[in-house]
Amino acid sequence: MSLLEIKNLHVEIDGKEILKGLDLTVDAGQVHAIMGPNGSGKSTLAYVLAGKEDYRPTAGKVLFDGRDLFAMEPDERAAAGLFLAFQYPLEIPGVATMTFLRTALNAQRKKRGEAELSTPEFLKMVRDTAGTLGIDQEMLRRAVNVGFSGGEKKRNEILQMALLQPRLAVLDETDSGLDIDALKIVAEGVNRLRAPNRSFVVITHYQRLLNYIVPDVVHVLSQGRIVRTGGKGLALELEASGYAQYQEEVLA
């Protein structure tokens, strides 16, 4: 069975249709890249999967591990193993990073009927994971993302992903705003998590990230639909030719 099955998905924001019949199937262990021009619906797909309010599915269905995703609240989706790495991670003044991480982790474990982590277990886990991502202890002492640079925020997203161990991670333009060194750190963080039972949907505008996170399947999203699917070579082709032809195809 596929981990994620999206069939004929239509999504509106404020009455405007953004996704117009999107189909996508992701099997366990696969990495799918979704590429597309600005305004094609990439972030809308990410948000509607995570359950953001105001992103209203009007037709179609999404099955996550066989369950109806839209019947679940955002926190239930997370506990079921869905993770969204935000394109613009939010700053939460007054909420300590460690409190945030621990609350999230324990909330998910509780929902899955697992025991809460002990303080030493939790601290060790965070310290070890943060170290591999170049996140120092001083950053962890700050409020969530407050005073973080763009790159630090993205690394913090990957830290959360590594701690929460999702079954499906959707990375929404995680490469945007990263220099090449930060990009490598983020990509290594993702690659370390690749596993036969874990899948990724990597949303990106540029092919560059895919040099480091090598996808199994590449899709082109344009005007709210997947218009082409291929292997990793498709990303290189897009890099050379641009998106113009796909926008024309849909218009035609």
Add this chain to the structure above:
Amino acid sequence: MNAEVATIKTAAETALAQAFSQARGRLPGDEAIAARREAAFDLFAKQGLPHRRIEEWKYTDLRALMRDAKPLAAPPDAAAKARAKAAGGLLGDVEVRRLVFVDGAIVAELSDLDNLEAGLTIGSLAQALSDDDPALAAHLGKLAPASDIAVALNTAFMGDGAVIHLAPGATIERPLHLLFTVSEKPAATFVRSLVVIERAARAMLIESHEGRAGTDYQTNAAIELFAGDGAHIDHVKIIGEGTDALHVSTLAAAIGAHARFNSFTFTVGGAVVRNQLFLRFDGEGTVAGIRGASLLKGGQHADTTLVADHIAHDCQSRELFKTVLDDEAHGVFQGRIIVRPHAQKTDAKMMTQALLLSERAESDNKPELEIFADDVQCGHGATAGALDDELKFYLMARGIPAAEAEALLIQAFVGEAIEGIEHAGLREALMESIANWLRERD
């Protein structure tokens, strides 16, 4: 024939007049004190309870909110004293020196009056009034604004309170905790305290007010605080009154030069609360942090009215007040910073923020600056809004359920003000109190 214009008196005004005529002969103090009581009561008798056409009380119409006046509380009996032992839970396990007041009277056997630190003296106001204490006469009424009706009523009826003196240079580590609690009788208490912290002395003063849920008692509490040059004072007021209580309290303080002064008001209890802070910066170079947090729900009405009067130059004051409002709660903040002509280089910034958890809640914020000096840095801001849905979604996307996500954000909102408290144990106790409030909300 009487030519005076008779204003129609409310039931509460009539009851207060009756209470005063019955009590005036029994209240402690010599003739001079009695004359002050009479003068204060006369002011009330002329003006009546403050109402919405009095600017300072615009949002807290006491004439409408105070439906009746309770009889003056009788001295506590053994049962009331026994119950008072359980009071003070809001402070958690913070190590303090307790002065316990039950039904407006100090109870020595519940208070820690032994082994006082060097330089510290503690007495009762009732005793000091009866003894015609000259130090009392020198300080009483010097700071509390006589024209304020809440203060006038306090002066007219004051029965007991704490009289605290800390000698120059003395430091006391253990916070002094004035714990005011009431028995189950619906009665009125008027407590008045005098605190004199001399030059370069250091102390933390906590006052907490609590009582039983469901009893419609009335509290009028006032403290006059004198802080000398170089003193370091932390004042914390915890208003944890019972659900039906009416609470009016006043802190009037005069701070000397090069002092540190912090004040924090935490409001969680009471049906109607008016918290008044009249602060005067008399000496130069003082640094002050005036903060507060209120958590209101149901039909609670809580008003914080602050006047920070910068008289001397080169003082810094930071004012930060946070209010969380649920259900039909009504929060009021009136903050006025005055900068007198000689108070050059004043640096004063005031912020008030309301977080509305319900569409029926109301928040009124009135920050004011009155600046008469020309070389100052002053500012104020006010915000009111709902919880940020984007932040809530971010937390939920990490697996945190809606209620818990809201609780985290509310704690963060209030926490910014709590952080200003220097005492770590007290910060934790208040955060725990906030967590309890949030649990009750679910």
